[in-house]
Amino acid sequence: MISKDVVEKVAKLSRLHLEEEEIAQYADQLNQILDTMAGLQQIDTDGVAPLAHVLPIENVFREDEVGECFTQETVLANAPEQSNGMFQVPKIV
Amino acid sequence: MNKIVIDDMFLTTDMPTTAGSKMLEGYTSLFEAEVLTRLKAADYVIAGKTKVGEFGADLLGETCYFGAEYEGETLQYPAAAAVKSGDAKAAVVMDVNGAPRRGAAQNGLVSLKPTYGRVSRYGTIPVACSGETVGVIANNAADCRDVFTAMAGYDSKDGTSLPESMTEQGKAAVTKKNKVVVLSSMLKGTDEAVQGRIAAVTDQFTKNGIEVVVADADVVAYAGAAWNILMSAELCNNVSRYDGVKYGYRTKNYTNIDELYTNSRTEAFGEFLKSAILFGSETLSTENYKKVYDKALRVRRVIRDNMAALLADCDALLMPAASALAYSRTLVEGDKYLPYKENFFTAPASITGLPAVIAGGVQLVGNAFSEDLLLDLAELV
Numbered sequence: 001m002i003s004k005d006v007v008e009k010v011a012k013l014s015r016l017h018l019e020e021e022e023i024a025q026y027a028d029q030l031n032q033i034l035d036t037m038a039g040l041q042q043i044d045t046d047g048v049a050p051l052a053h054v055l056p057i058e059n060v061f062r063e064d065e066v067g068e069c070f071t072q073e074t075v076l077a078n079a080p081e082q083s084n085g086m087f088q089v090p091k092i093v
Numbered sequence: 094m095n096k097i098v099i100d101d102m103f104l105t106t107d108m109p110t111t112a113g114s115k116m117l118e119g120y121t122s123l124f125e126a127e128v129l130t131r132l133k134a135a136d137y138v139i140a141g142k143t144k145v146g147e148f149g150a151d152l153l154g155e156t157c158y159f160g161a162e163y164e165g166e167t168l169q170y171p172a173a174a175a176v177k178s179g180d181a182k183a184a185v186v187m188d189v190n191g192a193p194r195r196g197a198a199q200n201g202l203v204s205l206k207p208t209y210g211r212v213s214r215y216g217t218i219p220v221a222c223s224g225e226t227v228g229v230i231a232n233n234a235a236d237c238r239d240v241f242t243a244m245a246g247y248d249s250k251d252g253t254s255l256p257e258s259m260t261e262q263g264k265a266a267v268t269k270k271n272k273v274v275v276l277s278s279m280l281k282g283t284d285e286a287v288q289g290r291i292a293a294v295t296d297q298f299t300k301n302g303i304e305v306v307v308a309d310a311d312v313v314a315y316a317g318a319a320w321n322i323l324m325s326a327e328l329c330n331n332v333s334r335y336d337g338v339k340y341g342y343r344t345k346n347y348t349n350i351d352e353l354y355t356n357s358r359t360e361a362f363g364e365f366l367k368s369a370i371l372f373g374s375e376t377l378s379t380e381n382y383k384k385v386y387d388k389a390l391r392v393r394r395v396i397r398d399n400m401a402a403l404l405a406d407c408d409a410l411l412m413p414a415a416s417a418l419a420y421s422r423t424l425v426e427g428d429k430y431l432p433y434k435e436n437f438f439t440a441p442a443s444i445t446g447l448p449a450v451i452a453g454g455v456q457l458v459g460n461a462f463s464e465d466l467l468l469d470l471a472e473l474v
Contacts, residue, residue: 010374017359029368037318043392050390054446055210060252080343
């Protein structure tokens with residue numbers, strides 16, 4: 001059971017602001033999603049290792065070589081705000 | 094001319110890429126998706142982009158910030174509509190949570206979701222990385238095959254791309270058995286139209302000398318539940334990059350960095366996406382990690398082994414792609430959980446990385462690397 005407190009905490013960690021009525025609404029939604037998953041506990045997974053990835057590929061390495069680079073101007077092309085060739089954000093410290 | 098359309102999930106340098114979200118409204122990428130470079134080299138012309146639901150994770154595009162597409166009162170997947178209307182020979186799509194497969198099934202089109210790793214995901218918007226694949230929707234199996242052939246193959250820019258040696262080895266291991274297995278546990282909740290399609294395709298196979306048998310595999314029916322957990326967890330991590338700093342939507346309403354992050358995300362993400370983010374974060378929390386996320390990963394292995402055992406003896410598992418061949422506006426707008434329910438049918442292939450083909454309104458899930466065999470079967474439908 002996911003409580004309103006849990007939704008509030010998770011929303012904060014996810015950097016989402018929820019109004020009071022939204023908290024209740026999402027708590028209800030999350031519980032409905034969770035209900036559909038109750039059946040999973042019935043599946044016996046004792047001694048079964050987790051499968052994070054379906055491919056038998058591990059540790060894909062490449063040489064650490066300098067490739068083609070973007071210009072500063074290109075990198076800033078999608079910046080919501082920029083100043084002196086840098087991404088601009090509010091003062092942090 | 095080989096005119097194709099692409100889902101708005103592929104990065105393009107000459108058109109914006111939004112992933113159906115206000116978060117990326119007006120965003121134009123600095124580089125192009127690998128599949129597009131390959132398709133252009135094979136003389137395909139990209140006619141335009143088709144709308145997707147927010148980050149491609151919904152039913153058929155109904156959560157798109159730029160509006161859902163309805164044909165009359167029936168929800169329509171824009172990529173499928175473009176192929177059906179003849180605007181494009183094929184659509185290159187992103188199968189995050191089964192939307193392209195549902196779209197193809199409901200329009201009587203042919204669609205291929207290849208084996209995970211056979212088509213590069215470089216330059217696609219990442220959402221549910223461990224299962225999502227680039228796919229194709231076309232009018233027939235031959236067109237699907239052509240587009241897939243032009244796109245497939247190893248790409249060093251994608252860490253999950255299969256080396257050619259593995260693909261060749263995998264393809265060589267595929268043998269034709271002239272047998273298809275209908276999974277009775279996957280017929281749950283389907284309407285008469287879908288059951289009719291399953292029966293029609295079964296007949297068609299039988300007439301062509303393919304043995305069709307019915308088997309029960311209850312564990313496969315849990316793929317949706319497990320996939321909802323993994324997909325949401327991966328989605329919440331993948332969309333954590335959207336913070337209003339370097340690109341994407343930035344709120345006007347902030348006085349400090351924390352408000353900038355929070356308000357940008359709160360104002361730009363839609364309701365369905367927020368519920369997936371919250372659910373995903375919750376499944377990864379300390380209290381739930383073992384019980385929920387880790388459990389889903391273990392169930393994934395059980396399902397994969399189970400399906401591999403079934404597929405050892407046949408060419409494909411025949412199952413529906415959706416519970417119905419049309420979703421009404423009333424149903425879609427009234428049930429916010431539909432994408433979490435309907436992926437009951439598409440999750441078995443998503444969670445295992447196995448290839449799936451849609452034809453005649455049904456789904457065929459095959460052994461890894463059996464795309465050719467599945468498309469051969471689709472030609473009989």
